[in-house]
Amino acid sequence: MSFTTYRDVLPSGLRVVTVETPHLHTALLAVYVRTGSRHETLVSNGVSHYLEHLFFRGSEGWPDTVKMNAAVEEVGGNLNGVTTRDHGYYYTPIHPAHLRVGLDIIGDMLTRPRLTDMEVERQIILEEMLDEVDEKGRDIDLDNLSKHILFPGHPLALKIAGTRESVTNLTHDQILKHFVQHYVAGNIVVTAAGRVKHSEVLEMSERAFARLPKGPASIEAPPPLTPPGPRLHFVNHDESQTEFRLNFRGVPEQHEDYPALQIIRRVLDDGLSSRLPFEIVEKRGLAYSVSASLDAYHDAGLLEIEAASAPEKAATVVTECLRVIATLCDDLVGDEELARAKRRHRMLLEFSQDSPGELAGWFGGTELFRTPESFNHRADLVDSQSAARVREVARRYLNRENLTVVAVGQRKGLKALERVVAEAPGLPAPEAPAPAAVNGGRG
Amino acid sequence: MSFTTYRDVLPSGLRVVTVETPHLHTALLAVYVRTGSRHETLVSNGVSHYLEHLFFRGSEGWPDTVKMNAAVEEVGGNLNGVTTRDHGYYYTPIHPAHLRVGLDIIGDMLTRPRLTDMEVERQIILEEMLDEVDEKGRDIDLDNLSKHILFPGHPLALKIAGTRESVTNLTHDQILKHFVQHYVAGNIVVTAAGRVKHSEVLEMSERAFARLPKGPASIEAPPPLTPPGPRLHFVNHDESQTEFRLNFRGVPEQHEDYPALQIIRRVLDDGLSSRLPFEIVEKRGLAYSVSASLDAYHDAGLLEIEAASAPEKAATVVTECLRVIATLCDDLVGDEELARAKRRHRMLLEFSQDSPGELAGWFGGTELFRTPESFNHRADLVDSQSAARVREVARRYLNRENLTVVAVGQRKGLKALERVVAEAPGLPAPEAPAPAAVNGGRG
Numbered sequence: 001m002s003f004t005t006y007r008d009v010l011p012s013g014l015r016v017v018t019v020e021t022p023h024l025h026t027a028l029l030a031v032y033v034r035t036g037s038r039h040e041t042l043v044s045n046g047v048s049h050y051l052e053h054l055f056f057r058g059s060e061g062w063p064d065t066v067k068m069n070a071a072v073e074e075v076g077g078n079l080n081g082v083t084t085r086d087h088g089y090y091y092t093p094i095h096p097a098h099l100r101v102g103l104d105i106i107g108d109m110l111t112r113p114r115l116t117d118m119e120v121e122r123q124i125i126l127e128e129m130l131d132e133v134d135e136k137g138r139d140i141d142l143d144n145l146s147k148h149i150l151f152p153g154h155p156l157a158l159k160i161a162g163t164r165e166s167v168t169n170l171t172h173d174q175i176l177k178h179f180v181q182h183y184v185a186g187n188i189v190v191t192a193a194g195r196v197k198h199s200e201v202l203e204m205s206e207r208a209f210a211r212l213p214k215g216p217a218s219i220e221a222p223p224p225l226t227p228p229g230p231r232l233h234f235v236n237h238d239e240s241q242t243e244f245r246l247n248f249r250g251v252p253e254q255h256e257d258y259p260a261l262q263i264i265r266r267v268l269d270d271g272l273s274s275r276l277p278f279e280i281v282e283k284r285g286l287a288y289s290v291s292a293s294l295d296a297y298h299d300a301g302l303l304e305i306e307a308a309s310a311p312e313k314a315a316t317v318v319t320e321c322l323r324v325i326a327t328l329c330d331d332l333v334g335d336e337e338l339a340r341a342k343r344r345h346r347m348l349l350e351f352s353q354d355s356p357g358e359l360a361g362w363f364g365g366t367e368l369f370r371t372p373e374s375f376n377h378r379a380d381l382v383d384s385q386s387a388a389r390v391r392e393v394a395r396r397y398l399n400r401e402n403l404t405v406v407a408v409g410q411r412k413g414l415k416a417l418e419r420v421v422a423e424a425p426g427l428p429a430p431e432a433p434a435p436a437a438v439n440g441g442r443g
Numbered sequence: 444m445s446f447t448t449y450r451d452v453l454p455s456g457l458r459v460v461t462v463e464t465p466h467l468h469t470a471l472l473a474v475y476v477r478t479g480s481r482h483e484t485l486v487s488n489g490v491s492h493y494l495e496h497l498f499f500r501g502s503e504g505w506p507d508t509v510k511m512n513a514a515v516e517e518v519g520g521n522l523n524g525v526t527t528r529d530h531g532y533y534y535t536p537i538h539p540a541h542l543r544v545g546l547d548i549i550g551d552m553l554t555r556p557r558l559t560d561m562e563v564e565r566q567i568i569l570e571e572m573l574d575e576v577d578e579k580g581r582d583i584d585l586d587n588l589s590k591h592i593l594f595p596g597h598p599l600a601l602k603i604a605g606t607r608e609s610v611t612n613l614t615h616d617q618i619l620k621h622f623v624q625h626y627v628a629g630n631i632v633v634t635a636a637g638r639v640k641h642s643e644v645l646e647m648s649e650r651a652f653a654r655l656p657k658g659p660a661s662i663e664a665p666p667p668l669t670p671p672g673p674r675l676h677f678v679n680h681d682e683s684q685t686e687f688r689l690n691f692r693g694v695p696e697q698h699e700d701y702p703a704l705q706i707i708r709r710v711l712d713d714g715l716s717s718r719l720p721f722e723i724v725e726k727r728g729l730a731y732s733v734s735a736s737l738d739a740y741h742d743a744g745l746l747e748i749e750a751a752s753a754p755e756k757a758a759t760v761v762t763e764c765l766r767v768i769a770t771l772c773d774d775l776v777g778d779e780e781l782a783r784a785k786r787r788h789r790m791l792l793e794f795s796q797d798s799p800g801e802l803a804g805w806f807g808g809t810e811l812f813r814t815p816e817s818f819n820h821r822a823d824l825v826d827s828q829s830a831a832r833v834r835e836v837a838r839r840y841l842n843r844e845n846l847t848v849v850a851v852g853q854r855k856g857l858k859a860l861e862r863v864v865a866e867a868p869g870l871p872a873p874e875a876p877a878p879a880a881v882n883g884g885r886g
Contacts, residue, residue: 025794282499285563
């Protein structure tokens, strides 16, 4: 590999990760924080995301936000913030010769925010949230709806941006309290990837985050069991297409079954030759697109299959998806197909050498929760999975009881959809004695 | 710059463009064809896009599409096709050591397609088209609606995918005729960018496209004048947000006014410090996002400003957008702001050295229509624009008569929106004697 990774811990507890790629002409600066909607309650829901927005309202050192943003943009950057369910990050591409500008500004934003303009920002967030609801304010976002029923009563069920009610009621005190608790050295990883030098990144980070107080990493309540399926949650929304997601509870990345799930994901959806696009789109023309992905937290994981189709075809598309999934539980994946999944996994990691963003996420983002493995180690883990092992893991997770379907669309075709999900044709019964699939975080 | 570009014309007339970036670990293969919806009629509308889909149904050399796709995916690729209004392209990332696999397959696809499975593919396309319409089949896509009224009676007004009616009626003969006419050597540019060698790309292209018949580049009817504004086209659609686009007819990339328009675009929207995001989002919290972009054909261009907001705020957002635009016509852009726009333009081109996709588009895609300029030449053109020149160009194009607004949303707030567009407050009158803005393709 043409990059070198470094990791150091400053006396404050702040972790600094550098990925040196001297062959590239860019750099990516990213600061990861272990705080998101799963560190909230029903009442404080949305506070992590609200706080993320307020950081962009200026800091003590940069009270004028036009100047703050302009300084970063002047050196090829674009300040950005993202909040997820279990973490947040602040990042910018940046000209490698001007890394200090970006680090100084993000450092000031995150250690001395002014937290002003709360009311203007509240309006912006309420506006942003409209994307996830219908014209009557009801949830229509597949991801929000899925998490809500997969993790009942747990903070992972909360929406990242919060609810209209919680955001309307959030106070300055609540936001300040959240900031003081979570933006501490032990809860943050500073990362630079690209044409940068670790010694310089380390020195600059120490200076830029000198004001960051010491403090521990956030802790999270373990996720609950998902209620046994097969279950269907349907939301009526009169759009031209019905969208749906099949959720199977899986495991986190470090679990011993995860590499086999990575292969299962690739066999299902990794290019036009993979099974779902071929069977659903190309062969039968049932939907315009279908996708499978793995969603992982440090203590839980999901295999998600998503598609959209004309309402009257939705039940057929789900039936076909289940049939394709069932073949993984019944038959061994062929040698060529298995070899291709492994080869692509390794090759795409090789391509990531040219992407500061992917390198920062792998080595910096992961560091929030655990020590990231090398590309080669991960590729070796995937390579070591046999066809028998893949089938064993498919049977463990892709069973009837572990299926939760969420659909949003017209009522047309709903009865058929209900029947298909209730039958879950072809899927195996869960393993005795208890469904292993819902026990996350064993690795 | 750390890349070298090469261009050769094979005896058949096929152009081969290579961008060698020996520092990267990937390659991007792209074949550009000068055919899209502007080469169609009302009756044949959608034929370019339909044909693009059918290429993926296999070729004489690769009748089994799973094998065809698998062969490309095996070497890190993903076959993709895109159809636009004035061209189409077929591309895949690929491991640089296996370029030949990708070229051979795309070459076979585009010279010996089987054009089978028309009916399955028709269903897929009709499904795909649902995205652009409401549940009653009416157009709700801002881009389609805009082009429809900006280029009345001209093929640029046609939708890329066609209409439900035209796609339902397209015959195999029509598709074959379109293929024979447009997929000829003089109408195609083969491009490879990444860790590749031009001598090899040339040799491989010659072999892979040996069956490509000679033939000329497509020709296009010049675009018509846009009817004088200010005009508003509104479509009722009961979503939570009202979306709208302000269109100003501009000029193509090679026009002498284009570099000033590039600066205008960056001053309006190029990071959080730029004027539209600051005024609309950050300062007033009127919308969650707003963007400005340039859309260019070889003989026409557009400056587009797009936003989405709560329905009752739509008129206010449009008013503010117009106010921000008006300042560009009234006042000189400040020195710092102008310098930042130029500097960012040059720096982001520098970053493109690491992106095979951007390099292929710049040097290969442009080649379909004209000789692409170097990064430095383009950056010099932008650098040479003075503040006075930018204001002069703003006045020429951002005037009342040149404004066409398209909005999709709830009826709530419509009256106010109509008033604002009719008044177009702050915008200058068009220059005497005739609005220069609507005369495209002068460069």
